[in-house]
């Protein structure tokens with residue numbers, strides 16, 4: 078092979094490696110874009126396809142499986158969820174700062190309406206403790222209030238009890254305003270760091286529902302104090 082041949086071969090080689098590099102780059106960019114498109118598609122499905130109140134059927138079903146002895150809901154509005162759970166729990170307490178909420182509560186000797194702030198109710202529990210098997214936090218949706226509700230009521234949640242938090246995955250920035258989901262999602266970001274006392278996960282469907290289990294052992298029947 079003479080010098081010219083070698084140079085020609087070198088040029089061919091560098092041209093083909095250049096083409097290979099370009100094809101790799103394009104392939105990378107294409108698959109990255111492809112992934113972005115696919116993610117956008119998935120988000121369109123997960124964020125917009127469910128009705129706003131999908132949490133009601135979900136929590137009702139959960140209650141029908143768990144059959145909690147004591148169920149507490151913080152923030153009732155018109156008791157739409159609360160009333161659906163009555164048949165699945167032994168005792169239910171609903172708390173709302175607005176007295177109107179009590180008018181929506183179905184009549185039953187299992188239910189109790191507490192007309193107060195969640196803070197005031199937590200103070201009452203410190204005097205007269207109860208054990209809560211299922212707690213639904215859905216009152217003030219600011220990060221500060223959600224964290225306060227969580228830690229104020231945590232001592233009263235039974236070992237292996239379930240805590241549910243609403244409005245924790247708003248579909249866009251507009252929904253993070255105080256009148257809607259607020260910045261409750263930031264409370265979840267913070268709580269997610271404390272996984273020794275509980276496990277926690279969020280269903281990323283607008284407006285978002287976070288499930289939390291108070292536990293120190295994975296197997297419920299190994300938990301000290303459960304039986």
Ligand SMILES: C[S@@+](CC[C@H](N)C(=O)[O-])C[C@H]1O[C@@H](n2cnc3c(N)ncnc32)[C@H](O)[C@@H]1O
Nearest residue numbers: 152153154157158173174175194195215216217
């Ligand atoms: C989003 S609504 C509750 C909806 C209800 N959980 C459901 O799923 O149908 C929020 C309720 O929390 C109540 N609320 C807001 N801040 C509160 C507080 N600090 N203490 C008690 N209730 C509060 C409001 O009056 C309102 O009725």
